[in-house]
Amino acid sequence: MKIGRILLFTGLLIGLCNLISPAQTLTPEQARTDLSYLKRKLDLLHPGMGYYTPQARMEQLYDSLYNRLTAPMDYLAFFHHVSPLVTALKDGHTNLNHRKNFISKQTRFIPFYIRPVGTQYFISHNVSPDTSLRRGTELLTINGRTVADLHHELMNNDHSGSDGDNLTGRRQWSLVQFADYYAAWYGSSDSIVITYRFPKDTLTRQKRLACPTLHGFRAIMQRRYRNEIDHRPNLSVRVVDTLTHTAVLRVSSFMGLKKTDPFQWAFNRRLKQAFKQIRQQNVQNLVVDMQGNGGGIVMNSARLLQYWMPKPFTIMEHEEMKGAARNELVTRWNPFSALNFSLQYKHTTAGGFASRSSRRRYRPKKQMAFKGNLYFLMNGASFSATTSVLAKTLDAGMGTFVGEASGSAYWGDFAGHFKMVTLPNSRMQVRIPLKKLTHAVVPDRANGFTVEPDFTVTRSYDDLMANRDYVLDYTLRLVRQGVVARQPIKIRPLQASR
Known part of the structure; x- marks a missing residue:
């Protein structure tokens, strides 16, 4: 599996977490103030x-956490204490982050990328000074704890990228960013002690390894694994099999291609170019690779759908928010924000607000429409707007889904606008979504809580050793065998009445 997207996301938590600044101790009063402040904001906005x-259950959990704040507590312990309240929401868009400027160039990280095969964990990329720890080395323990135990704890203490009781998002992100998650939860370490086994060896060995800074980590990755870095740009097209007329469309994000592009014209142009290329090259089997796509702008996901949906469609059935959310969108420094809000939202009977334009209709691109077989590569990190694309396609009875369940729910999610709340004493930050977005889909057409794969694919040891994109490899075999889960919808041309 290519590692370009991993490098792209490495440091996501780094921008939010700094684990080596001077220690901070909170008094019981300060800790209770922070916790009650967070609970009040969640009740008002989420x-x-x-x-x-x-x-x-949320109230019981809050009372339990509040009542246990009876003694001074250091910063990291309080971070652990607050975490259960946030994770109990089971919302992948709600994130507990360390205080601002809590990271530094000296923060150190575990020097591996780790990948599972079955119940075992292996080193896939090594940036430690010890080059004998080659790919395929089984990693057994870190500082006396099994890797499986560590992984389980990390994925259960951060619900980012995974909605409800779905595990795929948490499992995916906590492994892709294992070093970041480890530092955020346990703290920065100058070194670690590991036990491991070399490939085809039963002897368990032990070694202490130095941990690199982020700069050192990235520099060694670039030097040792230059040929494995995925340089494919977003919305790029690559023909992978001329015999079956198969191409891969890489959709790595629905975020804008430019920072200053409110109407997303650059994304729209790149998307149009991609499907023009698909048409010119007579592609009959299109593999849409959305592995690791964490989402972005809903309008961009709708624009992608326009190239294969058979008839006009809407993405969202409802977009709603609580009454207090208005104060986060209407600001004193912008005299037009109140007018803009009233034009976009209307009051609900529950005292909140609903979007006036949530049911915006999008028309299919008739001239550039793709009418062949669609295959979707997805994993737990296919989240938010990506799941919107998958859910709408499934609802339309189209596509073959390969990989593992997406991170978001089929019904929709909590996203849209966000409020970053800073706790007054610890200065921890919590990102709170303001909108409930309900997909315009038929519930009975769901194939699970999330969008589930038609073909579940897991990594083998050979896949690990070859650094193979095993989901794509499996999909290409389906294409060659002519296997599809859902046939393309045939649209009859309109005929004049006689």
Whole structure:
């Protein structure tokens, strides 16, 4: 599997976490103030309070956490203490982050990328000084704890990128960014002690390894694994099999291609170029690779759908927010924000607001429409707007889904606008989504809580050793065998009445 997207996301938590600044101790009063402040903000703003975890259970959890704050607590211990309240929401868009400027160039990280095969964990990329730890070395323990135990703890203490009780998003991100998750939860380490086994060897060995800074990590990755870095740009097209007329469209993000492009014209142009190329090269089997696509702008996901949806469609059935969310979108320094808000939203009977334009209709691109077989590569990190694309395609009875379940729910999610809340004493930050976005899909057409794969694919040891994109490899075999889960919809041309 290519590692370009891993390098892209490495440091995501780094921008939010700094684990080596001077220690901070909070008094019980300061800790209780922070916790109650967070609970009040969640109750006021979060549209999903009580949705996945009943409100009564949330109240019990809060009371338990609050009542246990009876002694001074250091910063990292308080971070661990607050985490259960955030993770109990089971919302992949709600994130607990370390305080601002809490990272530095001296923060050190575990010097590996780790990948599972079955119940075992192996080194896939090594940036430590010890080059004998080659790919395929089984990693057994880190500082006396099994890797499986560590992975389980990390994925259960951060719900980012995974909605409800779905595990695929948490499992995916906590491994792709294992070094970041480890530093965020346990702290920066100058070195670690590992136990391991070399390939085709039963002897368990032990070694202490120095941990690199982010700069050192990236420099060694570039030097040792230059040929494995995925340089494919977003929305790039690559013909992979001329015999079956198969191409891969890489969709790595639905974020804008330019920072100053409110109407997303650059994304739209690149997308048009991609499907023009697909048409010119007579592609009959299109593999849409959305592995690791964490989402982005819903409008861009709708534009992608326009190239294969058979008839006009909407993405969202409803977009709703709580009444207090208005104060986050209407600001004093912008005299037009109040007018803009009233034009975009209307009051609901529950005292909140609903979008006036949530049911915007998009028309298919008739001239450039793709009418062949669609295959979708997905994993747990296929989240948010990516799941919107998958859900709408499934709802339309189209596509063959390969890989593992996406990170978001089929019904929709809590996203749209966000509020970053800073706790007054610890200065931890919590990102709170303001909108409940409900997909315009038929519930009975779901194939699971998320969008589930028609063909579940897992990594083999040979896949690991070859650094193979095993999901794509499996999909190309389906293409060669002519296997599809859903046939393309045939649209009859309109005929004049006689």
